[in-house]
Amino acid sequence: MEMLGYTHAHHEYRERLRLFLEKEVTPNANQWEKDHIVPKSAWRKMGAAGFLCTWADKAYGGQGLDFLYSVITAEEMMRTQQTGLVAMLHSDIVAPYIDSFGSEEIKKKYLPGCVSGDCITAVAMTEPGAGSDVASIETTAVEDGDEIVINGSKTFISNGINCDMVIIAARDPAVENKHAAVSLYIVDDGTPGFTRGRHLEKMGMHSQDTAELFFSDCRIPKTNILGKKGDGFMILMQKLQQERLMSAIGSVAGMELTLEGCVAYAKETEINGKPLSKLQSIKFTLAEMATDTRMNRALLDAAIVGHMAGENVIAETMMAKYASSEAGNLMADRALDLFGEYGMLEDNELVRSFRDVRITTIFAGTTEIMKTIIAQSMGL
């Protein structure tokens, strides 16, 4: 049963993308994992082939395609065994801020580069003292004539090293209400006062450049704002929905891939003279994994349909994000059991998935934040 209205053109796009990734991306995955970063040229190749910001208007060099193309891209990227060329973050999380809340001038300046991959983007909300508690950010933005002066530090920023521009959340210290004090600004790479801190070592997602960013009397033009002054918190809350939906798409696609790998392994591996798949415990384990995957797929697809129709699917999206990330972790864990000791070797690609998925219950809003919002949606 297909809930999403994929057309022939969508399928064709998926095929084209899959071939591209098999040739240009997957063969580099191990090297990028070692390097802890993806070369900028990989982003430009993705852009040149038409796989970044597919939704962007033709006026900005885009293709004006629907959200299903973003879904397809996110799903197919999960097959590449790397997390550094994180198209969904760039195309479907960061660039939409510019599209929705940038001035015409800003859109003209940045969107064509987002589409071509010449402008790699990042968004910086999290600070050492402000994780789940976004409103308690301490980075300040103070007006000085035609300029904004930014001071503060951000951490855990994906694309933190590679980014050509970063959208940052900062507060006006003169405004007392902590939600009303937040605005979003664009800071270009190379702006004096904007420096990188440590390139952070992580449990997984090794090919992704996660970094600390520092701003010290960093001056940007006043026009580098998204929305109006004080809109920052509202914009973040609005845009976090798609971010969480993207996260759920990644989790479900990851589960589907893991299931595929486990079923194949169980069929081809013999133990004490019998295929693993003939053991009742293995059959039931795989049946449970398949059921978990389908339940999460159903919840996700319903949220995608609602999201595309512009309906209020906040609760469903939070549920999909929370459920699929938790289920994805459980599944990555159970998958290794199937392999026994071979499940502890880095050679086994499911070990990489096991390390990578651990963050999915934390990033883009923790499971606890998701549950808080779901409870709110029920008037609790």
Place this chain on the structure above:
Amino acid sequence: MFELTKPQKEIQKAARDFAKGEFDKEIAYELEMRQAFPKKIWKKAADLGFLGIHYPESFSGGGLGILENVLITETFCRSDSSIGSALTLATSASECLLRFGGEEIKNRYLPRLAEGDILSGRALTETQRGEDFRNIQTTAEKRGPVWIINGVKQYVDNGGDPDTGLYIVLCRTASADSSPEAGLSLFLVEADRSGLTLEPVGKKLGNNLTATARLNLNEVEVPIENLLGNEGAGLTCLEQYFDESRIMAAARAVGNASGSLDRALEYVKGREQFGKKIAEFQVSQHKIADMATKIELARLITYKAAWHFDQGKPDSSLSAMAKLTAARTAMEVGAQTIQLFGGYGFMTEYDVERYYRDAKVIELQDGIKDVQKDIIARSVIGKIR
């Protein structure tokens, strides 16, 4: 019944003091990067008598039981999961020598293991699954006064470490035709025998301070006395060995889980979000409560299994229950600890992610969950008509 004896508490304290003085997060990080064994700490631990505490004193051991070994292991792994594991696996599978070897060969190697002169490695598995005993292809053939061994072993711990002195190798000594499991025997193979080569398997998910390698045995010659236990008794010996090794795996897991909880507690009491300490949120408190409860259960069953072993009543089912429960606990506690840490939990800088990776390796070694459940079920259900 529910209290350790005074000497046992003293051992625990000595292990805690040693770990506090010698183990260090930065050292563990650096060793993991290089996939290197904590050699200096191992030498010191041996000097202080922490290795082979369960060997008789006549072999430079502590003359104590496996419960004491559990206490040391748990304490070490709690203080640092990877360093602790590496130290306790320094004498990996040496229990096969201790329990089944002849006096002379025991005398030759057990003191060297206890004194931190050599490491030992376990070479049992051949296919991807450890319990696949029917498929053991490595052969030992008797030629006059010697045995000639040929075959390939996977996942050999301490494999290829320059300090490794011997391997415990499972071989087929009789045809698999009649009873595929009856023709197996255990051998001690010295690391410097000619025809023996090792290939590293690369990085592992966790437990990276202990080397893992593939062992190739090509016409390796060992004397008769290197046969451990009777010819054809390999599987029976192994079953007894696993009764002990699973308790030790459980001890590592209990230590790992306790170490995660220690770090979680420190973090939630220090970190503030939304104007409160993380520890002040009811949901965090309940998480901590669940974690502590699971650890207590895992510890109790591990101690009980160890106690049984020391009473001369080893219980395969209880050992399997302890390993199953403790490893799962380490995984669940590790996952919740990372969750409580938020983004920091995913960063290498905070070692809770390493604990979680190490926990999974414990769960995958010494038999996966299904293997433990098969053993428990066999014992609980008994014969089915």
